[in-house]
Every structure is written in C-alpha cells, then in structure tokens.
Amino acid sequence: MASSTAAAAQAATPLLKDELDIVIPTIRNLDFLEMWRPFFQPYHLIIVQDGDPKKTIRVPEGFDYELYNRDDINRILGPRASCISFKDSACRCFGYMVSKKKYIYTIDDDCFVSFFPPFHPSINFASVRSVSVKVAKDPSGKDINALEQHIKNLLSPSTPFFFNTLYDPYRDGADFVRGYPFSLREGAPTAVSHGLWLNIPDYDAPTQLVKPLERNSRYVDAVMTIPKGTLFPMCGMNLAFDRDLIGPAMYFGLMGDGQPIGRYDDMWAGWCTKVITDHLGLGVKTGLPYIWHSKASNPFVNLKKEYNGIFWQEELIPFFQSASLPKEADTVQKCYLELAKQVRAKLGKVDGYFNKLADSMVTWIEAWDQLNPPKGAVATANGTAKSK
Amino acid sequence: MASSTAAAAQAATPLLKDELDIVIPTIRNLDFLEMWRPFFQPYHLIIVQDGDPKKTIRVPEGFDYELYNRDDINRILGPRASCISFKDSACRCFGYMVSKKKYIYTIDDDCFVSFFPPFHPSINFASVRSVSVKVAKDPSGKDINALEQHIKNLLSPSTPFFFNTLYDPYRDGADFVRGYPFSLREGAPTAVSHGLWLNIPDYDAPTQLVKPLERNSRYVDAVMTIPKGTLFPMCGMNLAFDRDLIGPAMYFGLMGDGQPIGRYDDMWAGWCTKVITDHLGLGVKTGLPYIWHSKASNPFVNLKKEYNGIFWQEELIPFFQSASLPKEADTVQKCYLELAKQVRAKLGKVDGYFNKLADSMVTWIEAWDQLNPPKGAVATANGTAKSK
Numbered sequence: 193m194a195s196s197t198a199a200a201a202q203a204a205t206p207l208l209k210d211e212l213d214i215v216i217p218t219i220r221n222l223d224f225l226e227m228w229r230p231f232f233q234p235y236h237l238i239i240v241q242d243g244d245p246k247k248t249i250r251v252p253e254g255f256d257y258e259l260y261n262r263d264d265i266n267r268i269l270g271p272r273a274s275c276i277s278f279k280d281s282a283c284r285c286f287g288y289m290v291s292k293k294k295y296i297y298t299i300d301d302d303c304f305v306s307f308f309p310p311f312h313p314s315i316n317f318a319s320v321r322s323v324s325v326k327v328a329k330d331p332s333g334k335d336i337n338a339l340e341q342h343i344k345n346l347l348s349p350s351t352p353f354f355f356n357t358l359y360d361p362y363r364d365g366a367d368f369v370r371g372y373p374f375s376l377r378e379g380a381p382t383a384v385s386h387g388l389w390l391n392i393p394d395y396d397a398p399t400q401l402v403k404p405l406e407r408n409s410r411y412v413d414a415v416m417t418i419p420k421g422t423l424f425p426m427c428g429m430n431l432a433f434d435r436d437l438i439g440p441a442m443y444f445g446l447m448g449d450g451q452p453i454g455r456y457d458d459m460w461a462g463w464c465t466k467v468i469t470d471h472l473g474l475g476v477k478t479g480l481p482y483i484w485h486s487k488a489s490n491p492f493v494n495l496k497k498e499y500n501g502i503f504w505q506e507e508l509i510p511f512f513q514s515a516s517l518p519k520e521a522d523t524v525q526k527c528y529l530e531l532a533k534q535v536r537a538k539l540g541k542v543d544g545y546f547n548k549l550a551d552s553m554v555t556w557i558e559a560w561d562q563l564n565p566p567k568g569a570v571a572t573a574n575g576t577a578k579s580k
Numbered sequence: 581m582a583s584s585t586a587a588a589a590q591a592a593t594p595l596l597k598d599e600l601d602i603v604i605p606t607i608r609n610l611d612f613l614e615m616w617r618p619f620f621q622p623y624h625l626i627i628v629q630d631g632d633p634k635k636t637i638r639v640p641e642g643f644d645y646e647l648y649n650r651d652d653i654n655r656i657l658g659p660r661a662s663c664i665s666f667k668d669s670a671c672r673c674f675g676y677m678v679s680k681k682k683y684i685y686t687i688d689d690d691c692f693v694s695f696f697p698p699f700h701p702s703i704n705f706a707s708v709r710s711v712s713v714k715v716a717k718d719p720s721g722k723d724i725n726a727l728e729q730h731i732k733n734l735l736s737p738s739t740p741f742f743f744n745t746l747y748d749p750y751r752d753g754a755d756f757v758r759g760y761p762f763s764l765r766e767g768a769p770t771a772v773s774h775g776l777w778l779n780i781p782d783y784d785a786p787t788q789l790v791k792p793l794e795r796n797s798r799y800v801d802a803v804m805t806i807p808k809g810t811l812f813p814m815c816g817m818n819l820a821f822d823r824d825l826i827g828p829a830m831y832f833g834l835m836g837d838g839q840p841i842g843r844y845d846d847m848w849a850g851w852c853t854k855v856i857t858d859h860l861g862l863g864v865k866t867g868l869p870y871i872w873h874s875k876a877s878n879p880f881v882n883l884k885k886e887y888n889g890i891f892w893q894e895e896l897i898p899f900f901q902s903a904s905l906p907k908e909a910d911t912v913q914k915c916y917l918e919l920a921k922q923v924r925a926k927l928g929k930v931d932g933y934f935n936k937l938a939d940s941m942v943t944w945i946e947a948w949d950q951l952n953p954p955k956g957a958v959a960t961a962n963g964t965a966k967s968k
Contacts, residue, residue, distance in 0.1 A: 371813030425759030
C-alpha cells in the first residue's frame with residue numbers, strides 16, 4: 193500500500209513543482225519528513241535551524257534542500273539579522289525571505305499526514321512514524337494531500353466581500369447561492385491558505401491546562417474565506433501563502449530568546465496580514481487541509497511564553513480591528529511600514545516591547561528588500577536595493 | 581426501525597416544547613409532515629395558507645396547529661394586512677407575528693429530514709414520503725434532528741467579534757484556539773440559526789439553468805458565526821430565530837402577487853436582520869442542521885420572479901454594507917424603523933418599489949406592535965398598543 197501510494201503521488205506532475213518552497217523550522221533531525229516523502233520530495237525545502245548552529249541536523253536522503261542556521265542568517269543579513277528571532281520557531285520567516293519562489297508552504301516538524309477517520313482502530317500511530325507510510329483517506333475515499341489542497345486554495349479565488357453559506361463556491365459540486373451578488377462572483381486573489389489540525393488542537397496554555405485530554409477528531413469538509421474586516425488567529429503549523437502577494441507581511445516578530453513573549457509569532461503575522469489583505473483586496477482562506485498534530489507542547493512552558501501575550505492581545509485586537517491604512521499604501525511593503533508606525537504610536541504605551549517590535553518591523557522590510565530587490569533594481573552587496 | 585426511532589425521539593422531553601412554534605407557509609396538503617412527525621409532533625404549528633383562502637389544506641392527524649388564510653390575515657390586521665405578501669411564501673412572516681412563543685422554526689413544505697450519507701443506495705427516496713420514516717444518521721452515527729440542532733445553536737452563544745478557526749467553540753470537543761482574546765470568549769446572544777440543505781441547493785435561476793444537475797452532497801459538520809460586518813444570503817427554507825431578540829426584523833417584504841419581485845423575501849429579511857444584529861451585538865449562526873430539499877423549483881418561473889432582484893441586489897448590498905444605525909436605536913423596532921427611513925432615502929431612486937417597501941416596513945412594525953404589545957401596555961382591539 194505504502195509504495196503504491198507513494199508511486200501514485202509521484203506519478204502525476206506535482207502542482208507548482210518549481211514555484212513553491214517548503215519552509216521548516218527545526219531544532220532536531222528531520223525524520224518526520226519520511227512520512228511526507230511522497231508529497232514533499234518533488235519540492236525544494238528551506239530548513240531554518242533554530243538554536244545552536246553547531247548542532248548538525250540530519251535530513252533524510254533524497255530531499256532537495258538548503259539549510260540555514262544562525263551563523264548563516266547573521267552572515268546574510270548582517271546587522272539586520274536582529275529582526276529574526278532566536279530560539280523560537282519564529283525564525284522560520286527567514287525562510288520566506290530567502291526563498292525565490294512565488295509560493296511558500298510552512299509546517300512544523302511535529303506534524304504528519306492527516307488520517308481519517310481519526311483514531312481509526314486499524315491505524316497504529318506508533319507504526320506510522322516508520323518508513324512504511326500508511327496514507328489514509330478523507331471521507332470521500334481519496335488520499336489526503338495537504339500540500340495539494342493548499343495549492344488548490346491558493347490558485348482559486350477567495351470571497352472576502354460577502355459570505356457564501358455553502359462554503360467555497362469554486363469547489364466541485366458547489367457554487368454561489370441565491371442572493372449572492374453577481375458582481376462579486378469573480379472573487380479576489382487568494383493570498384493565504386490556513387490549514388487545520390487533527391488530534392492535538394492549537395490551544396493556548398490555559399486551555400491546555402484545563403483540557404489536557406481534548407483531541408480534535410472532527411473533520412470539517414470545508415474551505416472558507418475569512419470575511420473582510422474579520423480578524424482570525426493564524427497558526428503557523430500548516431500554512432501556505434503567495435509570497436508575491438503578501439510575503440513581506442509574513443514577519444513572525446520578535447519572540448523567544450531575550451524577548452518577553454513567545455507563541456505569538458504566527459498570531460502577529462496573521463493580524464498584520466489580515467489588515468493588509470483587507471486593505472489590498474486580497475483573500476485569506478481557512479479550513480482544509482488537515483494535518484495530524486502529533487504532540488502537545490508543554491503547557492507550563494507555554495504559559496511562561498504566553499503570559500504577557502494573554503494580557504497584550506486584549507489591546508492588540510482592538511488596535512488591529514481599528515487599524516486603517518491610507519490609500520497611498522498600495523504595496524505590501526508600504527502597508528507594513530505604515531502599520532509599524534501605528535504600532536509605535538499606539539502600542540508603545542502598552543509595553544516598551546512594542547517600540548522594539550516596531551523597529552524590527554522596519555528592519556524586516558529592509559532585509560526583505562535587500563534579498564528581494566524590486567524588479568528593475570540592482571541589489572547591493574550590503575544594503576538596501578537601489579533603483580537602476 | 582421507524583417506530584423505535586419515533587419512540588426514542590418522543591421519549592425524551594423535547595427541548596423548548598412550550599417555547600417554540602413551527603411556522604410553515606403552504607399552498608398544498610401537508611403530507612410532508614408525516615416525515616417530521618417524530619420531531620415536530622410535540623410542538624405547536626402555525627400554518628400560513630398562501631393563495632386562495634377557499635381551498636382546504638389537509639393537515640395530518642395528531643398535530644397541534646393553528647392555520648391562517650388570507651381572510652384571517654385581513655380580519656386580524658385590517659388595513660395593515662397590506663404588508664403581508666399574497667401568493668408568495670413570504671406570507672410566512674405573518675406566522676412570526678402571530679406567535680406568542682420566544683422561538684420560531686420555519687421550514688418549507690418540500691423539505692425533509694436529512695439523510696446521510698446522501699444518495700446512500702439503501703435509501704429509496706420515493707418510499708421515504710410514506711409513513712414509514714427512515715431516519716438516517718449523521719457521520720457520527722446519530723439520528724439527525726434538525727429542530728434540536730437549531731435549538732442548540734440558539735441556546736449557545738455566538739462569536740461575531742473574532743473568528744474561531746475550529747468553528748463553534750461551544751461544541752463538544754471544541755474550544756477557542758490559541759490567540760482568541762479571553763475577553764471575547766463569553767460570546768454574544770444568538771438571535772438566528774440558519775440551516776443548510778442537502779440534495780437541491782438554494783441556487784438562483786441563472787445558476788439553476790446553467791447547472792440543472794448539480795446536487796449538494798457535501799455534509800459539512802460545522803456551525804459557525806457569521807462575523808460582525810459581514811452580510812450573507814439568508815434562506816428561509818430551514819431557519820430558526822429568537823423572536824424576543826430579533827422577531828420584528830424578520831419581515832419578508834412585499835413579494836409575489838402585484839409586486840415586481842419574488843424570491844428575495846428571505847434575503848431582504850436576512851440583510852435587515854444582519855445589520856440590526858450587528859448593531860445590537862447579537863449573533864447569527866449558519867451551518868448545521870441540514871434538511872433534505874427534495875425538489876428544485878422551476879428555473880424559468882424563478883427567473884421571472886428574480887429578474888429585477890438580480891439587478892437591484894447590486895445596489896442593495898452596498899446599501900446594507902454601509903448602513904449605520906444611531907446609538908438611540910436600542911430596540912429592534914427602532915432599528916427597523918430607522919432602516920425603513922434609509923431605504924426610502926437611498927433606495928427610492930433605484931426603483932419606486934422601494935418607497936412602497938419602506939412604507940410596508942413601517943406598517944409591519946405597527947402590525948407587530950399591535951399583536952405584540954410591549955409589556956406594561958394594553959393592546960387595543962384595532963390599533964397600536966397604548967402604554968398603560
């Protein structure tokens with residue numbers, strides 16, 4: 193079964209094979225890639241090594257990858273490397289910046305191919321970590337291919353301006369329902385595809401502590417657009433996006449070593465991203481695909497990381513809900529720099545951390561432009577891109 | 581099987597037995613109620629007979645019901661009966677007005693208990709219309725009880741202010757995900773529960789014409805809140821709401837006989853309702869339960885009814901998206917009258933019909949208050965309620 197599935201997955205030309213990078217932050221050997229081999233092997237991987245650069249990370253044979261550790265990041269970005277978090281998976285955003293592809297898929301190294309039905313007695317999860325991959329089926333009987341579903345989500349439009357009650361109208365067997373204005377049926381370009389998790393849900397530390405046994409076993413067979421004007425908690429565990437459309441907004445902030453907060457990296461990126469996609473008329477989708485999240489992180493450690501964030505998010509949400517960008521902000525970079533200005537002006541009084549974060553947001557954009565010089569510009573070896 | 585299911589459904593005390601009315605608009609004998617008997621028999625039915633009042637509508641034995649035909653509506657409302665549509669299922673909203681209960685469930689007479697899996701070979705749909713009801717299972721193996729699911733939706737809070745990626749956080753096995761502000765986890769009172777349809781989807785005439793064979797067979801196991809600020813197409817086929825919270829906004833407009841438009845009754849009610857629930861801090865849910873929609877209506881007849889609406893909705897959506905209610909509008913009635921004023925001011929120029937509709941909106945509120953005098957007021961036999 194395993195080999196035939198793998199063969200089937202590899203036989204067809206993989207979607208966007210040369211236009212998508214898979215970004216993985218890690219502190220350990222990447223044995224988990226064995227499970228993803230039939231789906232990931234055709235793609236290029238960007239591995240961002242978190243923590244001690246002296247440690248060697250083992251990548252299974254046969255994968256095409258580049259790996260960056262802290263020394264590499266310091267060397268490439270110079271003083272601007274200060275915007276990349278250390279000892280935190282937030283460092284993954286360096287991978288978004290260094291990629292040259294149009295699309296990014298990022299995943300945590302404790303996430304696996306999804307199984308449906310979850311907890312099916314015939315699936316022995318322990319055996320699943322071995323090379324003999326059993327790819328299970330979704331309710332319609334098809335193999336779940338998370339990456340393929342993300343690509344489908346990104347390549348079809350979003351519907352941020354009006355809610356469709358039968359979910360994604362572009363999906364086979366679905367459409368816009370009665371009462372959906374025809375002028376809005378073209379939809380908007382999709383910038384982000386946010387996937388979900390079976391088994392261990394993405395809960396905060398207090399919820400983890402209160403519900404240690406809760407597992408997500410509900411497979412909701414839907415993809416939907418998060419409406420314009422609505423914020424959501426974007427999780428970085430199973431996430432894809434269009435770099436050209438939204439890349440520079442995908443900054444995962446200052447977390448981890450030396451910072452007063454952790455586990456808000458993806459949230460921060462999600463709130464900034466949503467304000468900017470709303471402003472630019474782009475779409476954000478959530479729902480399918482599911483991945484299998486194998487292991488809950490330690491809730492006590494998490495509480496320590498989240499502690500400040502739990503208070504601060506009460507101020508952050510109203511800030512982002514009321515944030516408004518000027519008409520002149522017509523690129524992601526301009527939007528992001530404007531947002532940095534507003535962060536300094538309005539969140540600096542919540543905590544001094546936000547002044548530092550606002551500075552880093554500016555540095556991030558400088559670093560992004562350094563590695564991604566605008567077309568028609570020449571990158572200088574050691575500075576911002578200059579126009580020809 | 582059939583009788584044991586029915587017995588099981590009746591054995592437990594039905595939820596909200598004395599607090600909910602089921603409103604059904606019809607032009608034909610109500611044989612379809614046989615299928616719903618195990619679920620509906622404990623409740624009181626309000627049947628609104630559409631069209632010729634001389635026709636006798638047969639209701640199966642054993643149901644507790646009151647039936648109103650056009651003569652009854654004219655007698656009860658006098659000149660205000662003009663606000664109730666004739667020869668259109670929009671007349672159902674008279675049932676909302678005449679009810680004395682806190683909750684309403686309304687359903688079309690061509691809708692049946694849902695089947696899952698859809699198109700299961702063991703289900704012969706023809707036989708299902710007989711008294712031998714085969715109640716099918718949802719994916720978790722439980723009987724689908726649409727009314728019970730609506731009641732659960734209405735009795736648990738909504739989350740209109742922030743999006744929860746794992747859908748309804750109040751459902752068993754689910755919760756708020758990381759990054760969801762704790763101050764928002766109490767949610768908001770739920771005013772509306774909008775259910776969906778398997779088999780025949782609720783498409784407009786152009787989509788029906790283009791996709792005559794499309795059937796909805798996707799069971800999406802989710803209930804979600806439609807975010808604040810987002811409009812949706814509310815379908816009246818499978819709908820429940822809290823009369824106390826939102827009843828006076830559930831006016832289904834002027835449709836059918838003598839009007840230039842049909843099939844926008846529920847849409848109109850939905851757009852008005854959403855603007856008002858957003859203003860008052862109430863929630864609207866959509867998703868489960870599914871009902872089985874048995875028969876597509878004639879797309880040619882529908883196109884004739886919808887023709888004007890297809891143009892007008894392009895103006896209506898921006899109107900409702902930008903509608904804003906003043907702080908003083910602190911009851912549904914006040915909100916609705918304010919909205920009527922804005923309809924006259926801004927939509928009158930789209931078509932004279934909207935001036936007539938604005939007048940009817942005012943009449944509807946007068947009629948509502950006539951039949952539902954404010955507490956502490958005495959209803960007069962033939963006029964608006966007067967305060968004591």
